[in-house]
Amino acid sequence: MVDVAVVGAGQTKYGNHPLGLKGMWAEAASKAFSSVDGDFEPTSIDEAFIGTIAFGGAQLGNTAALLTEHSGMDGIPVRRVENACASSGFALRDAWMAIKSGQADVVVAGGIEKMNDLTPERKRYWLGVSGDTEWERLAGLTFPGTYALMARRYFHEFNADHDDLVHVSVKNHLHGSMNPAAHIQKEVSFEKAAGGFMVADPLTLYDCCPTSDGASCVVLAADHVARKLTDTPVWVNGSGAASDHLALHDRPSITQLKATQIASSRAYSMAGLTASGIDLAEVHDCFTIAEVLATEDLGFAKRGDGGVFAREREGQLNQGSTTVNASGGLKSKGHPLGATGTGQVVEVFKQLRGEVESGRQVRDAQTALTHNVGGSGATCAVHVFGRDRS
Numbered sequence: 001m002v003d004v005a006v007v008g009a010g011q012t013k014y015g016n017h018p019l020g021l022k023g024m025w026a027e028a029a030s031k032a033f034s035s036v037d038g039d040f041e042p043t044s045i046d047e048a049f050i051g052t053i054a055f056g057g058a059q060l061g062n063t064a065a066l067l068t069e070h071s072g073m074d075g076i077p078v079r080r081v082e083n084a085c086a087s088s089g090f091a092l093r094d095a096w097m098a099i100k101s102g103q104a105d106v107v108v109a110g111g112i113e114k115m116n117d118l119t120p121e122r123k124r125y126w127l128g129v130s131g132d133t134e135w136e137r138l139a140g141l142t143f144p145g146t147y148a149l150m151a152r153r154y155f156h157e158f159n160a161d162h163d164d165l166v167h168v169s170v171k172n173h174l175h176g177s178m179n180p181a182a183h184i185q186k187e188v189s190f191e192k193a194a195g196g197f198m199v200a201d202p203l204t205l206y207d208c209c210p211t212s213d214g215a216s217c218v219v220l221a222a223d224h225v226a227r228k229l230t231d232t233p234v235w236v237n238g239s240g241a242a243s244d245h246l247a248l249h250d251r252p253s254i255t256q257l258k259a260t261q262i263a264s265s266r267a268y269s270m271a272g273l274t275a276s277g278i279d280l281a282e283v284h285d286c287f288t289i290a291e292v293l294a295t296e297d298l299g300f301a302k303r304g305d306g307g308v309f310a311r312e313r314e315g316q317l318n319q320g321s322t323t324v325n326a327s328g329g330l331k332s333k334g335h336p337l338g339a340t341g342t343g344q345v346v347e348v349f350k351q352l353r354g355e356v357e358s359g360r361q362v363r364d365a366q367t368a369l370t371h372n373v374g375g376s377g378a379t380c381a382v383h384v385f386g387r388d389r390s
Contacts, residue, residue, distance in 0.1 A: 003389055004099045005226040005233035008036035008219035009342075009349040014334030015183040016116050017213035021059060022070045025050075025112050028215035028339075029071035032108075036219055037230040042072030045219075046104035049094045050080055051087030051111035052338030055126050056118050067112065071217075082338075084130035085286065087111055088216065089241075089341030089372025089381030095220050096239050096383075105225045110217035111343070113336035123211055130375035132247035144208060146248060146376045147287040148200035154255045154289060155202070160307030162194070162202045165288035167310040169193040169206045169331060172285065175317060176328020178360040183212045183334030207288040212334030216343035223389075234352045238273070238384035240266030246378040259380035260297035260371065267369070268299075271384040275299030278322050278384070279365040280351055282344035284373040285329040291315075294371055295324065298382075323362045326351060341372035341381060352387050 010031025012024050019027065033040055050064040059066055064078040081091040088111025095109035115123065128137045131146065155161055170190050176182040188206060196204035219229075226233040242262035245251045251258070268274055275298055283298065285291035292306035300322050301309035309315065315324030327333045327347040330340060348368035350356045368385045384390075 003223040004236045007221045007229045008032045009346040011216035011346045013181050014212040014214040024215040025067040026070045028217040032217035048078040048108040049091035051091035055113050083379045084374030085337045086372045086374030086379045087338040099222050105222045111339035112215040113338040115211045144200035148203045151289040158304040164307035164310045166194045168288040168291045172329040172331040176332025182328045184332045209286050209330040209335040212336040214336035214339045216339045218342045218345045235389045237386045237390035238267035238271030241381045257377035263380045263382040264298050267382040267384045271390045278369045279367050280323040280362045281369040283371040344370040
């Protein structure tokens with residue numbers, strides 16, 4: 001099987017975007033195509049996978065075909081990938097597998113979501129569709145409520161409290177303040193983040209990511225093509241994915257995500273690395289407790305020490321062994337659901353090539369990881385990247 005590299009990547013700014021689906025996708029795709037160093041035309045793309053929930057129901061059918069016609073990819077096989085908030089993480093995996101199998105040489109993976117043209121009531125409805133409809137959603141459980149249950153149980157089981165979550169928020173706002181693509185580009189003091197109004201006890205406003213518009217696009221190529229397109233490919237050295245029970249009450253534990261543990265184990269094994277070999281990670285922090293759990297499930301902290309990891313600022317830019325969410329994460333960069341997974345790849349692509357903004361570059365970064373979770377953890381895709389092939 002061939003090796004696979006990312007040769008181009010681009011995204012819109014996240015936030016309240018003035019364009020609709022077609023315009024946002026065209027912008028992200030154009031940036032991705034123009035970032036390819038060599039002579040590149042969209043007509044050279046063999047296939048495309050686009051992740052989206054189709055938030056709001058604006059384009060539920062044939063979403064991928066609608067979008068690719070606005071970015072010069074006429075006539076190629078395209079499909080929409082839906083796996084809740086992990087949609088484009090799985091679109092990336094599908095694109096990787098298409099090349100790895102030898103069936104394609106150049107493939108696009110991307111994601112998109114338009115979230116902020118709905119009323120608050122409709123947003124809450126669509127944010128809930130990825131939970132267990134019968135036993136969670138129809139019973140009134142929201143996603144903030146779901147993660148609040150995880151947080152309360154985590155506090156009960158381990159020596160942790162809300163201050164640990166506040167450290168996550170402060171760190172990610174610091175990183176996001178330096179990212180021009182981020183939805184929220186401002187630092188937040190510990191005192192302000194600790195005193196936000198309550199959303200779902202113990203989670204406050206500063207524990208929750210914003211709802212964002214945005215699109216992201218990544219170009220992948222087989223090894224025999226990649227060097228023709230760029231002198232600095234970023235290699236996809238490991239890919240892992242897994243699933244778990246959708247409803248919290250069916251899981252043996254709600255303070256760990258088994259899908260993350262399984263997916264990361266597979267990705268690490270394929271890449272020939274362990275967690276200690278990762279220089280930077282973009283993890284799925286839809287809520288601050290999600291980052292605490294992710295640092296444990298991915299192996300950056302021991303079980304029960306995710307709060308300590310946050311408290312001691314181990315994930316802060318160039319401070320610990322692994323920088324976590326240099327982009328600002330979902331908390332600050334934003335979370336346009338379907339765009340998040342490949343948006344994480346845009347960040348690590350630029351980081352590993354030394355192309356991010358001054359002050360936000362992870363020093364001497366050679367390896368990176370992306371962690372994209374669907375809903376409250378029922379689906380997860382983890383990818384490991386490197387400047388060199390594994």
